[in-house]
Amino acid sequence: MVARMPPESQEPIGDVADDLAAVVALRELADQLEDAAVEQALRSGWGWGQVAEALGVTRQAVHKKHLRRLEQAGIDLRRRNV
Amino acid sequence: MSESIPNPGLSGSIRGVALAAIVEAQRQGLAIVEAEHVLLALAGDRHTSVGRFLEEHGLDHAAVLDALRQERVRSLQAVGVAPRDAKTLSATRIQRPRWGASARTAFDRAQKAASRFRRGPHRLTAFDLLHGILGAELGTVPRALAFAGVDRRALRDDVAARVGLGDAPAANP
Numbered sequence: 590m591v592a593r594m595p596p597e598s599q600e601p602i603g604d605v606a607d608d609l610a611a612v613v614a615l616r617e618l619a620d621q622l623e624d625a626a627v628e629q630a631l632r633s634g635w636g637w638g639q640v641a642e643a644l645g646v647t648r649q650a651v652h653k654k655h656l657r658r659l660e661q662a663g664i665d666l667r668r669r670n671v
Numbered sequence: 672m673s674e675s676i677p678n679p680g681l682s683g684s685i686r687g688v689a690l691a692a693i694v695e696a697q698r699q700g701l702a703i704v705e706a707e708h709v710l711l712a713l714a715g716d717r718h719t720s721v722g723r724f725l726e727e728h729g730l731d732h733a734a735v736l737d738a739l740r741q742e743r744v745r746s747l748q749a750v751g752v753a754p755r756d757a758k759t760l761s762a763t764r765i766q767r768p769r770w771g772a773s774a775r776t777a778f779d780r781a782q783k784a785a786s787r788f789r790r791g792p793h794r795l796t797a798f799d800l801l802h803g804i805l806g807a808e809l810g811t812v813p814r815a816l817a818f819a820g821v822d823r824r825a826l827r828d829d830v831a832a833r834v835g836l837g838d839a840p841a842a843n844p
Contacts, residue, residue, distance in 0.1 A: 598808060599808065599809060601808065601809050601810065601813035601814045601817055602814055602817050602818070606809060606814070607745075607746065607749040608749070608750070609809075610742070610746040610749070610810075610811070610814055611746045611747065611749050611750040611752075613746065613810075613811065614743050614746040614747045614752075615747070615750070615752065617701065617743070618747065618752070618754075618755065618760075620701070620702065621700050621701070621755075621760040621762070622755065622760060624700065624760075624762035624763075624764065625759065625760045625761060625762040627762075628762045628763060657765065658762075658763055658764065658765050658766070659763065661763060661765045662763035
């Protein structure tokens with residue numbers, strides 16, 4: 590069994606910390622961008638299937654994630670079978 | 672517990688801070704409330720002693736917001752990504768954000784410090800919460816403060832002195 594030393598304290602800024610912070614920032618940006626882009630697509634007349642195909646996910650997945658929000662946004666989501 | 676405030680015994684003023692933190696996350700279109708949103712909430716009320724304390728240390732709401740924005744810009748630039756104009760990211764959002772790990776940790780640290788250093792029944796104060804937020808060595812808040820030229824450890828010591836948590840490191844896991 591290998592004894593493990595307690596980890597050294599690390600600084601918040603530096604190569605590794607910067608890469609990890611970039612992951613956080615990219616995730617945040619991706620989430621915000623997905624919400625905005627899906628809403629814009631449906632406002633522009635895209636269908637659920639088209640949005641799903643463009644995102645590379647199933648129609649069910651995009652529907653589950655965004656339907657309630659976009660209904661609340663007042664977007665007419667009828668006849669979106671494409 | 673992903674929806675409610677991390678501690679059920681919160682005082683009214685801390686509940687107010689928690690609600691303000693939720694609003695801060697919602698304003699940014701985020702689904703998770705993190706420590707930085709709690710910090711923004713604390714800095715956002717100049718009528719409180721902690722709000723004035725932060726302002727006296729150069730960290731009013733605008734300064735904290737700017738520091739956090741700079742942190743995100745630099746983090747994205749580090750991997751070659753240009754930040755987007757916030758206007759292009761606006762979207763309808765209806766869900767109440769859930770509490771993220773950094774906010775929970777800040778509340779936990781604050782509660783431990785308050786429990787350790789006070790007698791009798793105790794509840795979190797806004798300064799305990801600030802102390803808990805400043806206890807993070809890594810992540811968004813310490814990065815933002817470092818980029819803004821703020822000495823986080825010195826600021827935390829000032830908070831500790833203010834609330835009588837002089838030996839607070841023992842309560843910092």
